Amino acid sequence: MLLPLTLEALLKIALLIAGLMTAAAYFVLLERWIAAWVQDRLGPNRVGVPLTKIRLFGLGQPIADGVKFLFKAEFTPGHVDKFIYFLAPMSIFAAAILVFAVIPFGSALPPNIFPASWGVGEPIQLVAAPGIDVGMIYVFAVGSIAVYGVVLGGWASNNKYSFLGGLRSGAQLISYELPLGLGILGVVLASGSLRLETIISQQAQSGAWNCFLQPLGFLVFAVASFAEAGRLPFDLPEAEQELVGGYHTEYSGIKLMMYLVAEFLHMITASFLIAILFLGGWHFWGLTDGGGPDGNTVTWVVAVLRIIVLLAKVMAMILFFMVVRWSWPRFRYDQLMDIGWKVMIPWGLANLIAVAVWVEYGDRIAHSLGLPPLLCMGLCGFVILLLGWYVATKADPTLNDNRPRRRLISPDRHVEKIEV
Amino acid sequence: MHDPHIILILTTLLGAVGLWLMLPRGTHRGRSVGIILTAVALGAGASQLPYLGDWLTESIFGVLAAVTVVSAAATIAFRNPVYCAIWFGLTLLGTAGLFLFAGAQFLAVATIVVYAGAILVTFLFVLMLAQPEGKAAYDRVSWEALLSAVLGMVFVGVLSMAIVGVFTAPREAKERPVAPPAAKELAENVLVPQHVAALGTELFGKHLIAVEVAGALLLAALVGAAVIVAQGKMEEKNERNAQQKRD
Numbered sequence: 001m002l003l004p005l006t007l008e009a010l011l012k013i014a015l016l017i018a019g020l021m022t023a024a025a026y027f028v029l030l031e032r033w034i035a036a037w038v039q040d041r042l043g044p045n046r047v048g049v050p051l052t053k054i055r056l057f058g059l060g061q062p063i064a065d066g067v068k069f070l071f072k073a074e075f076t077p078g079h080v081d082k083f084i085y086f087l088a089p090m091s092i093f094a095a096a097i098l099v100f101a102v103i104p105f106g107s108a109l110p111p112n113i114f115p116a117s118w119g120v121g122e123p124i125q126l127v128a129a130p131g132i133d134v135g136m137i138y139v140f141a142v143g144s145i146a147v148y149g150v151v152l153g154g155w156a157s158n159n160k161y162s163f164l165g166g167l168r169s170g171a172q173l174i175s176y177e178l179p180l181g182l183g184i185l186g187v188v189l190a191s192g193s194l195r196l197e198t199i200i201s202q203q204a205q206s207g208a209w210n211c212f213l214q215p216l217g218f219l220v221f222a223v224a225s226f227a228e229a230g231r232l233p234f235d236l237p238e239a240e241q242e243l244v245g246g247y248h249t250e251y252s253g254i255k256l257m258m259y260l261v262a263e264f265l266h267m268i269t270a271s272f273l274i275a276i277l278f279l280g281g282w283h284f285w286g287l288t289d290g291g292g293p294d295g296n297t298v299t300w301v302v303a304v305l306r307i308i309v310l311l312a313k314v315m316a317m318i319l320f321f322m323v324v325r326w327s328w329p330r331f332r333y334d335q336l337m338d339i340g341w342k343v344m345i346p347w348g349l350a351n352l353i354a355v356a357v358w359v360e361y362g363d364r365i366a367h368s369l370g371l372p373p374l375l376c377m378g379l380c381g382f383v384i385l386l387l388g389w390y391v392a393t394k395a396d397p398t399l400n401d402n403r404p405r406r407r408l409i410s411p412d413r414h415v416e417k418i419e420v
Numbered sequence: 421m422h423d424p425h426i427i428l429i430l431t432t433l434l435g436a437v438g439l440w441l442m443l444p445r446g447t448h449r450g451r452s453v454g455i456i457l458t459a460v461a462l463g464a465g466a467s468q469l470p471y472l473g474d475w476l477t478e479s480i481f482g483v484l485a486a487v488t489v490v491s492a493a494a495t496i497a498f499r500n501p502v503y504c505a506i507w508f509g510l511t512l513l514g515t516a517g518l519f520l521f522a523g524a525q526f527l528a529v530a531t532i533v534v535y536a537g538a539i540l541v542t543f544l545f546v547l548m549l550a551q552p553e554g555k556a557a558y559d560r561v562s563w564e565a566l567l568s569a570v571l572g573m574v575f576v577g578v579l580s581m582a583i584v585g586v587f588t589a590p591r592e593a594k595e596r597p598v599a600p601p602a603a604k605e606l607a608e609n610v611l612v613p614q615h616v617a618a619l620g621t622e623l624f625g626k627h628l629i630a631v632e633v634a635g636a637l638l639l640a641a642l643v644g645a646a647v648i649v650a651q652g653k654m655e656e657k658n659e660r661n662a663q664q665k666r667d
Contacts, residue, residue, distance in 0.1 A: 081502075083503075084502070084503075084506070087506070131613070132525065133525055133526075133613065133614065133615040133616050134525045134526050134528075134529050134615070134616055137526070137529045137530070137533065138529050140529075140533060140537075141529040141530075141532035141533045141536075141537060142532070144532070144533060144536070144537025144538070144541075145532070145536060145537065147537070147541050148509070148541070148544075151541065151544055151545070151548070152506070152544075155502065155544075155548045163548075167545070167548075170541065170545065174538075174541060177537075193616075193617075194616050
């Protein structure tokens with residue numbers, strides 16, 4: 001009993017790590033292609049099969065990049081704190097991989113696709129650690145360890161730019177953990193479980209994804225996960241003009257690669273979470289029906305379709321991340337903190353309260369209006385979104401207006417501003 | 421030497437002396453002796469633990485417990501405060517692992533979220549901004565090293581005697597005892613598949629008032645912090661206005 005279970009878990013872990021590392025390498029290539037497309041260039045298209053002249057659209061580029069990183073001089077500056085300097089990239093990398101223990105990458109594989117001699121009696125859940133009842137908090141906990149890699153790396157480098165970069169990113173990561181948690185709370189409250197598999201299967205059962213029911217929560221969570229992944233417009237850690245390379249200025253070779261891969265893993269995690277929590281996970285109307293929401297009686301066609309649907313959603317989110325990178329300028333530091341504390345947290349709280357009210361009184365409200373409950377909840381969600389937007393932009397007009405601040409605020413406040 | 425009394429008393433004594441030698445006392449003399457003594461005490465204490473049933477469980481528990489205890493000792497033995505904080509982080513991870521091992525999933529992740537994710541990071545910020553090299557010698561030496569080491573080890577010794585049951589068990593226990601299976605209440609309250617739901621029902625049912633009071637206390641602290649910051653800003657502004665009037 002113990003040995004097959006261990007083998008199953010080890011197989012899933014091997015699959016996950018191999019898939020994630022390959023994906024991270026090829027997402028670098030994809031990012032460069034998208035950058036080239038946005039900037040009207042060709043992008044990397046030369047490297048193909050090694051030692052031949054076959055180009056293959058540049059698909060060999062990630063291999064060349066990886067080999068270059070591995071064989072680069074492993075230079076450790078003399079002024080660093082050696083132990084922590086080594087520890088920091090490892091901790092951020094380990095934390096980035098650990099998250100995937102509870103993230104499902106499909107629903108379940110039916111037992112009848114395996115040879116009978118293997119003795120697979122039950123459907124195999126496509127998640128490395130099935131049945132963790134605290135899945136969502138686990139993601140949150142391991143995600144909060146990533147701060148250590150950033151802060152320790154900046155401190156151990158013993159360099160003013162690194163240290164400032166590390167502190168700045170540390171503050172950013174800690175600040176945006178709050179709206180991230182508030183976004184998650186709305187979903188958890190609505191579905192009544194912290195288990196990611198249950199959250200997906202509930203959306204599949206009702207057919208209404210959480211992004212339609214809680215659009216404000218979706219917005220808050222998406223923005224916060226951009227900030228947590230350190231992607232533009234929130235990539236203050238490496239504001240080149242101000243801080244050279246931020247916390248990884250002093251790193252080179254494979255340690256720098258660990259930081260960069262961890263950054264891409266954060267983006268993949270964020271995409272998985274957005275797809276699972278708000279975009280219905282492996283569910284798509286008409287495609288993935290049949291087999292039951294928990295995948296107990298699934299056929300292999302539906303099982304494969306579910307994997308494809310989930311990965312397609314994740315891929316779409318990653319493409320969105322990459323296009324956003326070349327579409328918005330970086331926030332200034334005060335803008336970043338203002339958006340986090342003065343806009344995202346109130347919005348997250350508003351969404352949470354709305355969901356709590358809906359969970360308690362929703363059926364009665366929908367019944368008295370004579371509408372289907374889900375439609376009614378979606379309408380309420382969008383009303384809350386518009387209301388939140390209106391209040392936030394009224395309170396601080398610079399949020400959606402690019403005119404200078406002095407023309408947007410009233411004359412008496414203007415005078416006070418000059419005094420200060 | 422099979423008498424658990426003697427072994428546990430020996431553990432306490434050795435541990436106290438070893439810890440005292442390991443603590444930063446302003447001199448490097450005797451540190452390695454202290455490490456050896458503490459390791460011996462750890463081994464002697466571990467030999468008194470009940471057997472857990474099979475080698476896999478036993479080894480997982482052993483690794484987690486060793487990581488927790490060793491990193492806890494390192495937390496107080498290191499001189500550089502940043503290293504102390506990192507070792508403390510490892511202690512927390514070990515504790516979370518032990519919780520997970522015992523089936524308390526929520527406590528495990530909550531330990532990491534609250535302590536490792538929030539409190540320790542705040543510590544690190546403060547420690548990093550204060551230069552450890554620039555501090556005076558008396559700031560980098562632990563105060564009352566002997567007293568604290570002895571008190572700590574006596575506490576550990578008494579607790580482990582109570583847990584192993586030395587005070588109540590018959591003295592001529594020759595074989596290593598086997599841990600009893602999980603109690604019925606444990607299986608019903610902790611190891612249920614709907615773990616978080618059971619915990620939430622307990623917290624917000626039986627202990628609702630305690631939870632609400634704790635929440636109110638935290639909120640008061642939050643409001644207090646905001647008030648202190650706002651007052652500071654007001655004073656600054658008043659001073660500036662007074663300055664302008666004088667000019």
